[in-house]
Amino acid sequence: MINQNNPIFKPMKEITPDNLNAAQFIAEKTRVIKAAVGEGVAINALSGGVDSSVVTMLGHKALGKQLRTVFIENGLMREGEAGRVQELFHSLGVEVEVVDARREFFAALRGINDPEEKREAITRTFYREVFGRIVRESKASFLLQGTILTDIDETVAGIKRQHNVFEQLGIDPQEAFGYRILEPLIQLRKEGVRKVGAAVGLPAELFTRIPFPGPALAARVIGEVTPERIETVRQATVIVEKLLKNSGAFQYLAILHLDRVTGMRDGKRDFGLQIEVRCWDSRDARQATPTALPFELLRQLGDEITATVPGVVSVTYNIASKPPSTIEAI
Amino acid sequence: MINQNNPIFKPMKEITPDNLNAAQFIAEKTRVIKAAVGEGVAINALSGGVDSSVVTMLGHKALGKQLRTVFIENGLMREGEAGRVQELFHSLGVEVEVVDARREFFAALRGINDPEEKREAITRTFYREVFGRIVRESKASFLLQGTILTDIDETVAGIKRQHNVFEQLGIDPQEAFGYRILEPLIQLRKEGVRKVGAAVGLPAELFTRIPFPGPALAARVIGEVTPERIETVRQATVIVEKLLKNSGAFQYLAILHLDRVTGMRDGKRDFGLQIEVRCWDSRDARQATPTALPFELLRQLGDEITATVPGVVSVTYNIASKPPSTIEAI
Numbered sequence: 001m002i003n004q005n006n007p008i009f010k011p012m013k014e015i016t017p018d019n020l021n022a023a024q025f026i027a028e029k030t031r032v033i034k035a036a037v038g039e040g041v042a043i044n045a046l047s048g049g050v051d052s053s054v055v056t057m058l059g060h061k062a063l064g065k066q067l068r069t070v071f072i073e074n075g076l077m078r079e080g081e082a083g084r085v086q087e088l089f090h091s092l093g094v095e096v097e098v099v100d101a102r103r104e105f106f107a108a109l110r111g112i113n114d115p116e117e118k119r120e121a122i123t124r125t126f127y128r129e130v131f132g133r134i135v136r137e138s139k140a141s142f143l144l145q146g147t148i149l150t151d152i153d154e155t156v157a158g159i160k161r162q163h164n165v166f167e168q169l170g171i172d173p174q175e176a177f178g179y180r181i182l183e184p185l186i187q188l189r190k191e192g193v194r195k196v197g198a199a200v201g202l203p204a205e206l207f208t209r210i211p212f213p214g215p216a217l218a219a220r221v222i223g224e225v226t227p228e229r230i231e232t233v234r235q236a237t238v239i240v241e242k243l244l245k246n247s248g249a250f251q252y253l254a255i256l257h258l259d260r261v262t263g264m265r266d267g268k269r270d271f272g273l274q275i276e277v278r279c280w281d282s283r284d285a286r287q288a289t290p291t292a293l294p295f296e297l298l299r300q301l302g303d304e305i306t307a308t309v310p311g312v313v314s315v316t317y318n319i320a321s322k323p324p325s326t327i328e329a330i
Numbered sequence: 331m332i333n334q335n336n337p338i339f340k341p342m343k344e345i346t347p348d349n350l351n352a353a354q355f356i357a358e359k360t361r362v363i364k365a366a367v368g369e370g371v372a373i374n375a376l377s378g379g380v381d382s383s384v385v386t387m388l389g390h391k392a393l394g395k396q397l398r399t400v401f402i403e404n405g406l407m408r409e410g411e412a413g414r415v416q417e418l419f420h421s422l423g424v425e426v427e428v429v430d431a432r433r434e435f436f437a438a439l440r441g442i443n444d445p446e447e448k449r450e451a452i453t454r455t456f457y458r459e460v461f462g463r464i465v466r467e468s469k470a471s472f473l474l475q476g477t478i479l480t481d482i483d484e485t486v487a488g489i490k491r492q493h494n495v496f497e498q499l500g501i502d503p504q505e506a507f508g509y510r511i512l513e514p515l516i517q518l519r520k521e522g523v524r525k526v527g528a529a530v531g532l533p534a535e536l537f538t539r540i541p542f543p544g545p546a547l548a549a550r551v552i553g554e555v556t557p558e559r560i561e562t563v564r565q566a567t568v569i570v571e572k573l574l575k576n577s578g579a580f581q582y583l584a585i586l587h588l589d590r591v592t593g594m595r596d597g598k599r600d601f602g603l604q605i606e607v608r609c610w611d612s613r614d615a616r617q618a619t620p621t622a623l624p625f626e627l628l629r630q631l632g633d634e635i636t637a638t639v640p641g642v643v644s645v646t647y648n649i650a651s652k653p654p655s656t657i658e659a660i
Contacts (some may be wrong), residue, residue, distance in 0.1 A: 010659040039483060104524055115592070115601075128556050189401040222589045222591070223589070257587070257589050258588075258589050259552045259553070259587050259588050259589045261655075261656075261660065262445070262554070262656045262659060262660055263653070263654045263655055263656055264652065264653040264654055264655075264656055264660065265653070265654055270654070271445075272654070276646055277649070278351050288629070288633065289609050289629070290629065292625035292626075292629075293625075295622035295623075295625075296622075298620070298647075298649040299619070299620065299622075299649060299651070300648060302620065302648075302649035302650040302651060303650075303651060305650075306651075306654050306655065313650070313654040313655055313656075314648060314650045314654075314655045314659070315648070315649050315650040316646035316648050316649060316650075317628075317646060317647050317649050318632075318644065318645070319607070319628040319629060319631060319632035319645050319646060319647050320632040320633075320635075320643070320644045320645040320646075321629070321632060321633060321636075322594065323593070323595070324593045324594055324595055324600070324602070324634070324636050324643045325591075325593055325594075325643055325644045326591075326592045326593055326594055326643075328592065329591040329592060329644070330591065330592055
């Protein structure tokens with residue numbers, strides 16, 4: 001019912017990169033968004049990833065001040081992420097509202113060790129507790145989302161999926177007639193989105209950033225996610241991203257283990273933390289092999305992480321391939 | 331009191347390798363052991379390490395059939411270790427009795443996660459449960475031990491230490507007058523012991539084996555030690571020792587982590603095991619750096635371990651230095 005009213009959702013036919021005229025696509029989607037929202041207010045959540053960044057730009061072009069863009073600071077982001085996103089969009093004329101929701105996310109993650117439960121806690125907190133509350137309390141009745149074709153390949157039907165979005169937001173789908181979801185990127189895959197992004201004025205470095213998981217640094221912590229443990233893996237991530245940014249690798253990451261190992265500090269035994277570094281060669285993430293980094297660089301990673309990240313006494317480099325390994329550890 | 335009767339314990343003065351005449355040392359110690367034991371029976375525990383191997387040879391030379399040599403199979407040894415030791419000594423004319431004590435050791439280790447408690451459980455089981463029982467039930471009143479000078483550098487006094495040996499064996503030191511401990515290597519350090527070992531007919535490969543910890547593979551398992559978990563790290567150890575034996579490294583080892591990581595098996599998510607490989611360059615174990623292995627060899631380690639050790643989906647290589655890391659993980 002809802003989706004049959006959605007002018008953007010209906011034409012589900014894929015637009016391949018070859019058939020994509022970015023300027024024309026931008027003009028068309030801007031027009032459709034403007035027509036749908038009219039004098040109303042729309043809202044969107046910007047994560048800093050490619051999809052939500054492109055949607056933010058399209059929405060801004062169409063709606064200007066009628067679009068409210070929020071960045072939810074969940075405490076699980078990389079060092080300086082909120083500031084970086086806010087600055088980038090400010091330079092593009094878009095004001096991003098940063099919502100501090102660290103307390104909610106860490107409260108939801110307390111005591112959870114199971115990776116699947118962690119993911120669920122983050123999703124639930126994002127949709128129901130934080131973004132859901134913002135949407136419900138806002139005057140916005142249009143929700144802009146950066147869903148792309150790849151996201152829905154595995155879902156049975158668009159209607160069911162959008163129904164679920166309302167449920168996730170804590171909005172009764174039976175009473176959701178007032179809300180509408182706009183998904184301007186639904187006909188594109190990643191490459192098309194990048195093309196549109198470049199045409200809409202987003203800087204190249206946004207598209208060349210390595211993949212980063214939805215649950216953010218919570219996916220890089222084995223065991224319970226606490227502010228302290230996130231801070232440890234965040235500091236290790238800064239070093240890994242700094243030392244490997246010219247590696248040409250598909251992806252690189254730091255993982256904080258739960259297992260403690262023996263170390264020595266100031267001549268005393270110190271049962272300390274272990275950081276695992278992974279760096280992958282891959283074309284499409286389906287298969288991956290560890291990057292043959294120069295050994296001097298591996299030693300530098302080990303030395304810099306143990307020297308600067310408090311509590312870390314041991315660093316390892318992953319040498320297994322996918323499959324049977326996977327790119328992320330949890 | 332006891333030690334004042336010990337003809338070997340008294341001359342604690344170190345014999346340096348330069349001052350050591352191995353043939354003369356062997357003749358002298360053989361004579362002293364023979365004189366002490368007379369028509370009695372002596373017993374010793376052989377681990378397969380250098381010190382206990384040299385003591386076994388000295389005792390055998392002095393006492394022949396009056397010496398009973400036991401190898402305690404604790405279930406924590408490397409693949410084929412008991413058979414290898416028994417065969418080696420058989421070829422040297424020494425019959426070694428293998429005592430199967432796997433049940434006792436695994437029972438003592440059940441439910442223990444703390445590294446210190448693991449070590450204590452192994453030591454207690456070895457001395458009190460297994461070797462203590464063998465000594466108490468045997469007719470032997472002489473105990474041959476491979477203690478070397480380095481072992482007692484940090485103990486306050488030899489008397490206190492030997493007192494402790496009786497306590498560890500479950501023998502009341504007040505009633506221990508019947509027992510005597512003979513320590514023919516007490517004036518030597520490692521290099522001297524190797525010289526004597528070569529002179530007494532032990533093969534060179536015994537002295538060139540990489541160091542192996544007292545708690546054996548239990549020191550290579552983070553978390554609880556079970557027969558299954560020891561079997562996993564034992565199989566990984568076979569591969570690591572095979573692929574790294576020509577690396578020229580000071581030491582190399584495999585560690586089974588307790589943390590599980592995501593893997594893929596037959597297209598399905600498999601929350602599997604992680605093996606960490608460590609390979610060290612070091613002069614004296616006080617400082618150590620990871621060996622710069624060729625990357626192809628690292629990949630081979632990862633591939634062979636994930637392909638052949640059941641349940642393992644991920645392999646890492648340690649890239650930290652000691653300090654702050656240590657050679658063994660626990």
